[in-house]
Amino acid sequence: TAVMEYKKTSCYFCSEWLENGSFKEHVRSCGQVLEKCPNMCLAYVQRKNLEAHLKECPKSTSTANGANFFSTQNLNDVENRLLVLEQDIQTFRSALNEEIRQRLHLITDIGGLKRRNEVTDEWVAKVSDILGALKTCMNEETQSRCIDVEKCKEDISRLMYQYHDMDEWRMEMGLRLDGVQSDVIQDDNWRGHLELMEAQNAEQSRKIIQLEDELENLRMEVKDDRTEAHQANFMTDEKFGAIDLILEDLHKALTTVKSEMIKTLQSLQAEVDSRANIITELVTKQTKLDFELKNMKHIVHETEDKCDKFEKVSADTKAVASRTRQEMNDLEVHLTYQKKLFSIHNTRGHLIWKLDDYAVKLTQAKETQSVPLRSPIFCNKQYGYTMRLEVFLNGIGTWKGRNIIACLSIVSGEYDTLLPWPVRIDAEITLRDQPESLGEAQNITKVLVAKRKNDKYETNQYIHIPHKILSTCHYVKNDAIFFEVRILKCSVGEKRN
Numbered sequence: 001t002a003v004m005e006y007k008k009t010s011c012y013f014c015s016e017w018l019e020n021g022s023f024k025e026h027v028r029s030c031g032q033v034l035e036k037c038p039n040m041c042l043a044y045v046q047r048k049n050l051e052a053h054l055k056e057c058p059k060s061t062s063t064a065n066g067a068n069f070f071s072t073q074n075l076n077d078v079e080n081r082l083l084v085l086e087q088d089i090q091t092f093r094s095a096l097n098e099e100i101r102q103r104l105h106l107i108t109d110i111g112g113l114k115r116r117n118e119v120t121d122e123w124v125a126k127v128s129d130i131l132g133a134l135k136t137c138m139n140e141e142t143q144s145r146c147i148d149v150e151k152c153k154e155d156i157s158r159l160m161y162q163y164h165d166m167d168e169w170r171m172e173m174g175l176r177l178d179g180v181q182s183d184v185i186q187d188d189n190w191r192g193h194l195e196l197m198e199a200q201n202a203e204q205s206r207k208i209i210q211l212e213d214e215l216e217n218l219r220m221e222v223k224d225d226r227t228e229a230h231q232a233n234f235m236t237d238e239k240f241g242a243i244d245l246i247l248e249d250l251h252k253a254l255t256t257v258k259s260e261m262i263k264t265l266q267s268l269q270a271e272v273d274s275r276a277n278i279i280t281e282l283v284t285k286q287t288k289l290d291f292e293l294k295n296m297k298h299i300v301h302e303t304e305d306k307c308d309k310f311e312k313v314s315a316d317t318k319a320v321a322s323r324t325r326q327e328m329n330d331l332e333v334h335l336t337y338q339k340k341l342f343s344i345h346n347t348r349g350h351l352i353w354k355l356d357d358y359a360v361k362l363t364q365a366k367e368t369q370s371v372p373l374r375s376p377i378f379c380n381k382q383y384g385y386t387m388r389l390e391v392f393l394n395g396i397g398t399w400k401g402r403n404i405i406a407c408l409s410i411v412s413g414e415y416d417t418l419l420p421w422p423v424r425i426d427a428e429i430t431l432r433d434q435p436e437s438l439g440e441a442q443n444i445t446k447v448l449v450a451k452r453k454n455d456k457y458e459t460n461q462y463i464h465i466p467h468k469i470l471s472t473c474h475y476v477k478n479d480a481i482f483f484e485v486r487i488l489k490c491s492v493g494e495k496r497n
Contacts, residue, residue: 009093023089027082036077119414124335131328138324145317152310159303166296173289180282187275194268201261208254215247322368330374334388349380349487352432353389356480365394366401377411380487385423386413387450389485395464403464408485410452424491425450429463432482434474442473447488 013032031048039059375389
């Protein structure tokens, strides 16, 4: 560090700035210098006021010789005092130069701190704005999601209500179709019965026609016989008259039965036609209902697919919201810790991190995907490498569900471009025990290597702590755990294995 030397100095009596070479001459003629009264009145008066004092001095009656003697003696005293003053001035000048040098260092440090505070304040303001915007977006997205969920629930309830109505309608139509089918079967039975009756009636009609033909033939034969035997026997005419009357009565009865059967057949045929029309209409309605039911099933399946997709989107949104919420909480914790960091200047490679609400955060880690909890950022030294601890409470990979996984990450810092790379940082991670007596503490300490993004994986970059160990001792107390990080060694330029 360069030491600044000054070519000018100030008079300790009148505070006038002087060149170093003219300081002695100025002191000899400075009016602010205190001089002893030459009349030996034991008074010290400024040089510019000495004449006025001599006029008022109570010992002004002394002789001139005495005055001259004392003025010569005073000059010798002044020279001696000047030598002492020069030595004191040199001492003061050295002390002043040292003080100025220290003040320059302090001013430089204060300027750097002010710049860091200004950058931090700007960064805190930007992050606060981003957090506010994120919270606003999250609130708006949550509200829109809630509205969509409510609409989807209403649509699903309405579709389920329509589906139940369609199901009841289908059951009712099924019952009606069963009735129609039974009616069709009954009509078929009736139709078979009618066909049988028609066949019987046709047979009877054929027999009646045969009887009529036979009767007509008999009548003709009887008429011929009667003509031939009219003269021979009168009694035979009376018998044949009676036979004709009987035959006419039989013919009338047969005609009446035939007409009645024809009317019955016509009424049955009309009833069968009306039943056939009803069955045709019912079959048409059943076809339409089947088509509408297929459409409703298709709509229900599409709705179920949409609901499944919406549930997946909702689950993804919940996971993203959970990660965003966790990142926002980490940012808030980081901002809070950064304020504390700048107030205490934590740049010695040592961090103690308190993780509150352990049970809630462990439950969230089990429900959501592998989202780490991130500690506040700290440095291994002033203007050094920037790091933070990342903790997976429910583990990752093969350790998931059984262990706490922790790793130390090297993050981007303000002074990365001024630091040498690559670097290997060995650190000590400690899970602090919290017993009543600190002498009984059984801390868990492990050593790892800090990892940097896009660097190759090393086997000793992660540590795992089984969940079963946490239930022992006092690692969890008041629903909080403590992690301590100490930087052991920073090796620059070493190749990683």
